[in-house]
Amino acid sequence: MSSDGYLDPESDSYDSRPQFYIGQHDTARSETLTDAQYTHVLNSGFDFVTTPITNHHFRQRVVELYKSHLQDREQWGLSDVAKTNLSLPGPVVPTLTDEDTSYGPSSYVGSLIAYSSPWIDLCSPDPIISSISRQVLNMELVYASFCGARSVIIPGPREDESSSAVMQYSRCIQEALQAANRINIIVHMPMYREPGLEEKAATLSSLLGKANGAGSSAEKEIDIFTTWDSWHTVRSVCNYSARLFVALRIPKRIPEKNLQERWFAEPLHYLTLGDHIFQQNAAGRPSLSRHHQDLIARYMRLKHYPWLILSDVGPGIEALDNLPDPMAIEFPSLAEASKALKESRKPMPTRNNYVAYMKHVERQQPPYSAMETPPLRSFQDWLQSPLQPLADNLESATYEVFEGDPVKYNQYEHAIANAMIEWKGLNKPTAQSPENSDLVVAVAGAGRGPLVTRVIRAAESTGTSIQLWAVEKNQNAYVYLLRQNNLIWNNRVTIVKTDMRGWAGPTSPSGQPYKVDILVTELLGSFGDNELSPECLDGIQRHISRPHGISIPHSYTAHLTPIATPRLFADIASRVVADPNAFETPWVTRLFALDFAAQKAPGHPRFQQAWEFAHPVEISRADQFAERHGNAVKFHTVGGGSISGSSGVNDHNARHCHLTFVCPTRGVIHGLAGYFESVLYASQVQGGTEKVEISILPDQIDRKSKDMISWFPIFFPLKQPLLFPPDSEIEVSMWRQTDDTKVWYEWIVEAYAWVGPKTRVKVGQSEMHSSRKVACLM
């Protein structure tokens, strides 16, 4: 987002709830504001104001140009414009003069939001009108850029949303982004085409006395997604330019949720609110419906939340025209302007009623939650490369962040306590028995020891006598653990510095090896297995006593859903030059500005399980595994049929899934959101099991581990956005692949549409994606 720093919502001065930036737009305005007028508008409570770039004089010149060109054609005997496009030069719009614009460089031009001429018609079927319109647009943009504008709002495509018209429009915007290569272009789009409430600006056609192209929309059934379709085409043609945004016109009737969410994911720069969407309250003051307030409040939760533009809510042109102009100087110096501003401040105008009301709405917003405090909010849609958990040693501060999530550790403690209670309740023998009835507990990958503390607490709360081991490979964290053991844990813990996969297991003081009753680990990533929990546990689980030994977590599952994330797509696309694997990297990111493609349908939930891992695995298999690991000679009998370069040792941790998602509403997807759930421990209770779980699934987290913040989701991008029509099914194929030395994912997505009750046809397919080049090393 841009515009002047002092208005920037991204600056440090944040409030306890989103702060509104409110601008003023007047559709009848044709000249830029004088300094006095500008000051007056600001003093009415607005934060900024729009300005036209050119004036009526220019518009009239363009109209005359068209007319004189037609006369020329008639002279040549060529009156039918459409038929005589051949080899005929259209008119070239003359360059701007001082008479054509009152807009110009000034000290506050960066705070004026330039609005390009609404009367142009870029997709007119009349090739001369579309040519003139394109020229006017480019001239206005480069002039605004020259004057210092950072952003220009451009009216979106008109009601004719044919492929031909929208393509013409899109091509013009693409060219405009090149012509004015430093400014942001903000396309003004209605949220949907509200019958009878479309803004009817004068067009070049109407100025020339011609009928506008599009027919009456009243005849057609309302399709609320057509303006989003057009926007999607525009930005696709413009390759998701980072300089292209939306100014979204809020309708009188708020549409259904899925359209609101569709726009939520788009790069919203402004929300524009016309006079007509306000109601009058009992006191005759403007107010908004609850639906409007909710919509605004929702959009305001975005990290880059939109600014508001109130349209035609005063002070209007007439009021402003009657202001005494304190300055006759056209381009005042900063000192002069400042002096003039001060003078014009008295008398202070009364605050605009609409602004006053919007300030009220601002205060009604719920305050920021813990997850929305600035440091956490800044993680919204911020791409992090996944950890290399086995290769990297973490810093203390990183551990501290992880330890700061009480929800997660409470669930662990609860699970450990349940396991201890059940162990005793069922009178299971311990790993050391009959020599010693202490339960043997090991925390593998102990880090700075938060789980060690929780094991001790669980033992105390359940009155369980335990022997406790902590295994950690990070030599620096090891020092910290030793210190904790001295200071906090009364040296009750045996601390071993080793990679858990190489640990020899617990031994008695006499050197007798024995097994572990409860193995506690926290190796899970955003997608469950993506930080190699299965491989790490394979390496240590031979120490778990059988048949009663327990792994906490007991199991975990990976889950997927296809999503639209235009901003993330643009972000990843911008990285490809520096990072050729950007589109084949599973990114850990706090997905926020997203739109779910899949609806909850019977048998096809929005979030679907990809696969599961459970621990410990069957004993025979674990032995087999240990044999293989321990005895390379065994390999002479196994084949080379696995993934190239592999001998199949880790093949049992490969996975594959094929999922079908149901999408009644058309849209686009940019990738797959990944989540996990884990059953830490499941106790047998009367009539079933009682599970202690953690989950980051949006529809489960509140039920299973509310307010847990340790994990953000994972995002598997697609190189090309995949369009899908209404009544589609999206089929996702995903693999967890391994070659004995590393683990990676592969994913491909197909779109199918139902074109009859029994006929489903493929309409699109992504490339096969693979994170092999950025794989997790074992």
Next chain:
Amino acid sequence: MSSDGYLDPESDSYDSRPQFYIGQHDTARSETLTDAQYTHVLNSGFDFVTTPITNHHFRQRVVELYKSHLQDREQWGLSDVAKTNLSLPGPVVPTLTDEDTSYGPSSYVGSLIAYSSPWIDLCSPDPIISSISRQVLNMELVYASFCGARSVIIPGPREDESSSAVMQYSRCIQEALQAANRINIIVHMPMYREPGLEEKAATLSSLLGKANGAGSSAEKEIDIFTTWDSWHTVRSVCNYSARLFVALRIPKRIPEKNLQERWFAEPLHYLTLGDHIFQQNAAGRPSLSRHHQDLIARYMRLKHYPWLILSDVGPGIEALDNLPDPMAIEFPSLAEASKALKESRKPMPTRNNYVAYMKHVERQQPPYSAMETPPLRSFQDWLQSPLQPLADNLESATYEVFEGDPVKYNQYEHAIANAMIEWKGLNKPTAQSPENSDLVVAVAGAGRGPLVTRVIRAAESTGTSIQLWAVEKNQNAYVYLLRQNNLIWNNRVTIVKTDMRGWAGPTSPSGQPYKVDILVTELLGSFGDNELSPECLDGIQRHISRPHGISIPHSYTAHLTPIATPRLFADIASRVVADPNAFETPWVTRLFALDFAAQKAPGHPRFQQAWEFAHPVEISRADQFAERHGNAVKFHTVGGGSISGSSGVNDHNARHCHLTFVCPTRGVIHGLAGYFESVLYASQVQGGTEKVEISILPDQIDRKSKDMISWFPIFFPLKQPLLFPPDSEIEVSMWRQTDDTKVWYEWIVEAYAWVGPKTRVKVGQSEMHSSRKVACLM
């Protein structure tokens, strides 16, 4: 294509018609042929033979492996395979031993076509079967590669063509291409699934006594495109690998033309013909239906035409088993093998009946036409960068090629003669009159003078008295023209060395300038205007006399159609590293292995006109143009609204089109084929006009300029293949853009599907493509 050089259809030894290479395949064969058997098969008339890679012993071992794994699972209490996939290692297929295969390195292994085990099932819903199958495939491939195989045929996906199954299959092939990274993989696909005639090889499932997955196909309506769908998915997942081909199984009932053409465009390596597709002729000998013969003849016209494999047509295993084996040595030396071969040649076996018949079919093919002689055939689908006609000077040999097309110059002569006749018939004043009644004719861009010769001939044949000027910018061609004038043209021609745009026009001996009556040029490219004919003629047309002056050509039109060209797509994709603009270059190419996406529909022909240029343009405009060119001062009044960096001087030569193509059958497109037509001259005759035309449109060339070979089509590629479902419409937006210094094209394609009688939805869209970076310089 590959395999041994001496069998290579690309070698120099070509015949006057395509030569068949005929191989033998025996589905019951499980051991590779002995030398004697191999010799015997070759002596039966075959050119090559297939071989299995592994034998029944290996298959039995794999079956046992699966069974013992199931027993293990039962021991662990895990009998339901599907449910207990979790964390269970599947069996690892042991490495091959000498007992598992009789295939091995030999002097002729390159001539044996390896055929992988047909009993594997890569997309089995049983994860253990699919895992074993994948391992077997990879082991066979790397072993075949070790032995020296160049290509391996792999059975295609089975009847279960669900998205899940085909994706699994595709992923396996992708992996196989990596595992065996030097050999070609040839997927054996039926042309379509012929009910009741599918090959039913034993599968791992059936060997294990399980039902095969797919249901009976008799219940379903036949959809003849499903196998192509599967192939398209496979090769898409494999990124159009240059090592991936099709072996196409020819069906008993030849399907409709559009399916034949679909496969025609694919990389066909083999056609396989089973015993059952042959009929018995009156003499009890095998023969093929006319439809089969036509299909084969059609495919044989490809530059890389497929080889034929006759399946189960003898000599069969039993016959071969009874041969005396002259060798007991397993890997004979070359000398030993050669001796053995010689011995085994006696007695000479009789020629196989089927081979004899196929040799007959070979002779029935039409001989190569002029366009199919080896030099011209080699241009099939060969990508040429377009000329820079204004920047480059051509070599004499290039002119000679162009001059070698009598059809084109005959049409020009005819047009010039018609123009002269009409001029006289209408008693039009000449440019010089009343001083001189000679018709003034100028050939601009005369090259080595072929059009000069034709103008002279036309004048002689019509008894027209002319004054002839020839303008040429190429200083080397100028020398040639001067010599021609001396030797051939009796110095009747005034030759001027200049860029035509800078020519001062004809002058009388006294220095009086005058105009040209007939201007003749040959500046057209494959897409009409793509070699800047409009811009060149703009620069010279001020010398054409008004109102009667004539340009030959009078007008030209550009035409488009969307096409599938998988081979060209793969070719362009392979160039992208070296040439980042490869997908945004309009390639001149003799499009051959293509499939037209659009059907001829009422109002929506397969080939549609993009735009037209006509010459000379209106006089006022031409004056305006000259003024602009001549007087830079004029520019101070024109705006900067044109394409960035341009002042709009050439804007009248910009064009835009939006075309809709109707596609009833589903498919994929890889780009747009471009063509042109030109009206050289249109005479007014009773009741209308008589046009002399040239055309390279496939459906017009025979009518308008049969056998004209001067132009190949142009190809506008798409970066991503665009899939479209049945009952689609493909919308093409194309622009001819200019910035006063160069000309380029932009194109974007959208796919829409009808999902109800009134509802059309967008299902896909290409990127916007632009050739600006490889633009034609003015």
